Amino acid sequence: MKILNSISQLQDQISFCPLCQKKNRRVSIQSNSVETKIVHCREKDNKIAMRVHADRESKSKAIAYDLDIHSIDFDFIYSNKPDACAPNLDFLLLGNCLEGHANAAGIFSLNTGNKKVENIFYNKETLRILDTYRISALYYNDMLLVSSLNDSKVRSFPLMDLDFTRPDKIVTKIKTLLLFS
């Protein structure tokens, strides 16, 4: 489990492609709840200005947030009475490598009760290794899923350290794992 302390740390992980060895993933933010919709999101000067539409018990509320990605504190303005709003608003941070190598996902919650950013987790990343294998590192349960790109069968292993600067070595390691699985 990769637990992080700020949205900034999560952004660093999500944007970094281990195969490119640089921040080459485009990061986007999505609501992780059907009751909450992001109607506007803009990042500037380490702040995320986000307007959220939260729908709870058929009462709709528009809420403006001003998140500092380095802080766990945030402020918000309700356009309406807050009583019908969900106490926690859940979001997904997604990263897609511009070279098509990999994608990654993390989550965080905004607790509107104590005005803290909570539950910041780097959940998983999926990588294509030398156009041969697809691996998914599931950080939420420390598993590694492996499949061949021309075979849909997925095998699971305990999460292990892999040297992404040497994809050829990863292919060799995967072949050995599959041989003895």
Ligand SMILES: [Zn+2]
């Ligand atoms: Zn990449």
